[in-house]
Amino acid sequence: MSEDNIKKFMFVNRKAPYGTVYALEALEVVLITAAFDQDVSLVFVDDGVYQLRKGQQTKGIETKNFSPTFRALEGYDIEKLYVEKESLQRRGLTEEDLLVEVTVLDSAAMGALMDEQDVILSF
Template structure:
């Protein structure tokens, strides 16, 4: 596959309550391996996926949050968080386990418009 497209993954769901966040991460890693231009967006409850200090031992599920830190190793470096979503949840950049670019809602909307493929789970 020689064609490179702009793939955006929009994460709007919190982790753990459902499997969407984990299985979405699996797709992101595969997409990067196909040499596509990958962006990740965290919007609404999706911002909770990036919260530092997640401990899943007590709910007996896999803690996949460290995997977000591994994204860089797959050349997935475009991580965007919407400012309004983050603030509405009482979070700031210091609460997040990876470096992200914080965008206002309008900038986020423009970024979405520029994509070829937008996937959400």
């Protein structure tokens, strides 16, 4: 695929994992997008940071635990994961609490990154 066909896609995740289906749907769309060799970034803001929380155990709610799938993203060549610093801090979380390696950005840096995108999909 030529460089001209590569667009910058950003997926903005702002919902906690199990209360609504947005988080799971976003992840599925991300995995499908990976097949098209695009420049994909995942962003976790507000309650979206809870998607990456370590130690999720969903047996009791009889729902699939999709958090391990975030660790598969590297194999799909999706390596740009960004978390907003303020969202983490407001929830008393640090990078240590997250199950994958991420880049932590402050709000302004996150906004600047958004401005660089060709397509932004919000979940």
